[in-house]
Each structure stands twice: as structure tokens, then as C-alpha cells.
Amino acid sequence: MRICVLVFSMIALSAACPVIPFCVYTDSSAPCTTPAGGPNCLCQAGFEMVNGLCQACQVGFFKSGLGLACSPLSTPTCGANQYLVRGTRFADTVCLGCMDSPGSFSYLIGSGSSECAWQCEAGFNKNQL
Numbered sequence: 001m002r003i004c005v006l007v008f009s010m011i012a013l014s015a016a017c018p019v020i021p022f023c024v025y026t027d028s029s030a031p032c033t034t035p036a037g038g039p040n041c042l043c044q045a046g047f048e049m050v051n052g053l054c055q056a057c058q059v060g061f062f063k064s065g066l067g068l069a070c071s072p073l074s075t076p077t078c079g080a081n082q083y084l085v086r087g088t089r090f091a092d093t094v095c096l097g098c099m100d101s102p103g104s105f106s107y108l109i110g111s112g113s114s115e116c117a118w119q120c121e122a123g124f125n126k127n128q129l
Helices: none
Strands: 004-006 011-014 047-050 053-056 082-085 094-097 105-107 118-120
Touching: none
Parallel strands: none
Antiparallel strands: 004 011, 047 053, 082 094, 105 118
């Protein structure tokens, strides 16, 4: 019987299967290795299986859950009143809506912007806010 425990260092421990950092054995009834001889476990978010080991996703790639391979980060075009949040090895790139801005303003953002810049509308200046 296999017992897996996830510890703070994010390492799956198993009594019967080899310890592979950042890899989780998800089926206690399955053999420790695949028919091809590789480990029968899934890499945690931000890691992918490379030569039988879980390695960090390369720059420009991500993985948000258990699995084998990382995916390329997307390159969305943000619309009006949105800003770009660059992806990490744990999450894809996304566009988020701008919020918490002063009154009588308009946003000054375009594709690829990483913040919600704004300007005062005609007849207003920042000293009046």
C-alpha cells in the first residue's frame, strides 16, 4: 500500500515509489513507473517532466496545475480599460480591468501596457481631484 504525503517543500513522499521533487503520485493502485520506464507521477504547477524529473517551466512557459508539460504563455491584446498582467511559470498572461480611478478621467492604455494610466478629461486637472 502506497501512502503519499505532501510536505511544505512541495515534495511528494511515498513509501513504495522513489521520491521525485515536485512530483505527485496520484493513483495509489498504479505502478511507480510507466510502461516506458518513466515515473508514474504528475509534476506540480510551474514544473514539467524532463528526463524523469520535474523541472521548472522555461521562461515564456507556464503550467497552472498537475500535469506533464508546460504551455507557452499567451500574448493577449488588452482592450479599452484593461491592463496586461504578465504570466509566470504558474499562470498565463491575462488582461484585467482597470478599477479605483478618480472621477472625470480617461484611461491612457494600449496593448501591452502593464498598468492603468489615466488623464484628466477636458476642463479638469489633477489638482482638482
